[in-house]
Amino acid sequence: MTRVLLIGIHPDAVDITDPSLPRGITHEKIAAGIEQTMADMRSRGWEAGFCSLRPETAQADVVASLASAWDCIVIGGGIRIPPPNLILFEMILNTIIRTAPGTPVAFNTSPENSADAAARWLR
Template sequence: MTSALVVGYDPQAIPGVDGKALRAALDAELARFGEHGIEAAMTVIVFDESAESTLVASMTERPWDVVVVGGGIRKAEQLLPLFEQVVNLIRRHAHRRIRVHPKRGRPTTRSRRPRRVPRRH
């Protein structure tokens, strides 16, 4: 089965946002992977000294076929240094070569996977 790790910004760390509601929405999106035969997990990070150890632990947990970096990290200009750190850590700690592709348009997180990774059976 194809595996995917979704890396996102911790909803509890976003000021002025209902963290529980946002996490519920992220969990629902994560569940959609399973509907398409993809085993998925999520790791959430914050922009502090814990980001590296949290991501490295998730990256080395198993060989991931796909690593998706969520929009909360990619789109916020003030998080550009975190995004760069995440991309570098993914490349450094992936069990296999991972290609980084920008997300275009507004497809769901799950819909990115089929265009990039051949399905494993």
């Protein structure tokens, strides 16, 4: 079975006041987007996992999630897009490189297209 891991910030830990995030974003909308992408992945017959990060424990969270083997890892836009998260994004990417070498990494543009992002690298 294909296994895909989505790495994202826990919805309650997202600074929804950040102007680089879409207007009208709420913690509830973020949570709903994550649930939708997990359902989309499962509907494709994949085992879907979500590494829910809090900035203060992010590296340990990623390492724990990578204890299992994944066929693709998707890093969510909430990590990549807001400029204050640059160092967090670098840490996550370098942790993946060290902990899961050779595993494809994909990037979504919204929670709704995370499965499409993974599919690009699962062919």
